[in-house]
Amino acid sequence: MSTESNQNKLKAAIIGCGRVSIKHIKAISKLDDKITLCALVDNNPDAPSHLLSGAKLKSGALSKIRSTMKTYLDYKEMLEAVHPDIVAITVPSGLHYQIAKDCLLAGANILLEKPMTMSNTACKELYELAESQGLKIAMGHIYRYFPIVSLIAEDVKNGKFGKIGHGSVIVRWGHENEYYSQAAWRGTWKSDGGALMNQTVHALDLMCYLMNTEATRVTGMIASRFRDMEAEDTALGVFACQNGALCQVEGTTATSPDDHEASFYINAENACIRIALRKGKPSYSITTNKGKNLAFRYLRRYIKQFGLFYLIAVAKNPHFGIYSDLYQAILSKGSPIADGRSGYLAVDMVLGFYRSVLEKQEISLPLSEEFPIESMAQISLK
Ligand SMILES: NC(=O)c1ccc[n+]([C@@H]2O[C@H](COP(=O)([O-])OP(=O)(O)OC[C@H]3O[C@@H](n4cnc5c(N)ncnc54)[C@H](O)[C@@H]3O)[C@@H](O)[C@H]2O)c1
Structure with a gap:
């Protein structure tokens, strides 16, 4: 956790800078008193800048994000360098399982886009792993x-x-x-x-x-x-x-x-x-x-x-609600709504x-x- 004015400020990273990540970056930028975006990861080197321009953030919010954030091509390198409190996983669904598992093993809480993974046993393994590590999984189940x-x-x-x-x-x-x-x-x-x-x-x-x-x-x-x-x-x-x-x-x-x-x-x-x-x-x-x-x-x-x-x-x-709820769940050791x-x-x-x-x-x-x-x-x- 950060030592800025809010002692409970959490560091977040987004892995996957495609269509849905726009909702994530907008939500994080609205919660900048609680969450700092530290990393954008995508194996396509152009994707982070497309995300930043596509999100159409106000210039103040954009420069704030640019000042705290680094980009990475490899999520494992990011996990080692940044040690984020929260990782949003917004890659194609078939990649959710492995990346989510690596993030949990690295000690990060995760915001995992839906569907959780493509396999029932893999989903079960992930939520049991999170529970055993005392970490939270928040799902991108926006309707809740x-x-x-x-x-x-x-x-x-x-x-x-x-x-x-x-x-x-x-x-x-x-x-x-x-x-x-x-x-x-x-x-x-x-x-x-x-x-x-x-x-x-x-x-x-x-x-x-x-x-x-x-x-x-x-x-x-x-x-x-x-x-x-x-x-x-x-x-x-x-x-x-x-x-x-x-x-x-x-x-x-x-x-x-x-x-x-x-x-x-x-x-x-x-x-x-x-x-x-x-x-x-x-x-x-x-x-x-x-x-x-x-x-x-x-x-x-x-x-x-x-x-x-x-x-x-x-x-x-609704992703604003998911991030707010996950933030509260991490601080209060409670459970996210989804x-x-x-x-x-x-x-x-x-x-x-x-x-x-x-x-x-x-x-x-x-x-x-x-x-x-x-x-x-x-x-x-x-
Ligand atoms: N909750 C919602 O409302 C909602 C809406 C849309 C999509 N989704 C989910 O979000 C996920 C992503 O969907 P999308 O439409 O944004 O996809 P997308 O194809 O637009 O974006 C995926 C991004 O992930 C990147 N990527 C792929 N492999 C990677 C890797 N190994 N490391 C880092 N980056 C990698 C790609 O380059 C791309 O930029 C899917 O699981 C989808 O079901 C959820």
Whole structure:
């Protein structure tokens, strides 16, 4: 930890300076009283400067970052030189496991982008390793950090809404073929997976978080309808939960990129909860059986608890919430809202769906053994 005016200031590094790292650098620059960016790492030497220009930071914030930060081509060299408190891992998904493991072994807390890794056993190994080292893993499960979501989850857990009946989640997160041809890893079974593993994994996590449960059985169907990619562009499925609730799932990347939608519906005994993000605009309703919408009440409570600045910052960039929460978790020795176990369970679910497609049957969770995602390449999706 640093010896600057804030004695608890933490040193952060980002490994992987591509598309999503822009969200990270923006979040870190807004938290500059708590976190100092010390390193940007990318094996493409041009990537850090593209990131710095692409983030469009205000000139003061940019010069502050430039003054504290060094760039590296090799993350191991960075770990040795910088000894960061936090490492954000924003490389292609197939590389998450090894880099995350090396960072944990070097004593760093990690902010790991979703999906946690491409393997259920690797995810489990990572969160157990972090726990044994007393380190934190925060997952890039952005939906958990949307305004008022944590309060709703808290109240579901407290029993305010009664028993959970069923849920429904829709992720229509379209990308054109150009997105898949931009980088060789995208849309491949080995390094990315399809609509479920890339676009839907954190939405599945949110459903379990909001329903205060874990999935126990899954079954799904997948296809590749419109996109030129190895894995699926469309998936449909259902899962059953420990608490008896059922949930249906639609995840696709084959819709229009101009009409992104992620929506979450929960039918509880005493209320019906709807959270949605459509074309970047959030909407919430928590409607009781008496027809009362509690959304504003939650918003007021959220502002009272976290403040207006925080609300606006997470609404604009949920990664701000992930960093703030991880910072608190490290200082208070608590657990991040989206912790390593949530990363593992979400990947386990996705792999359960894939296995149900491969074996044409319902699959029990958690998976009892490693499911190698590459085995999906043997089926035709067209
Ligand atoms: N949470 C979210 O909302 C969200 C959104 C988008 C992407 N993601 C996840 O973030 C990750 C990255 O996605 P992206 O779209 O930014 O990818 P990207 O291809 O745009 O960027 C990846 C970067 O990693 C670099 N890289 C590759 N191998 C490296 C290595 N060994 N060492 C250092 N750098 C290396 C590449 O050069 C590239 O700059 C993926 O896992 C993706 O699923 C999360």
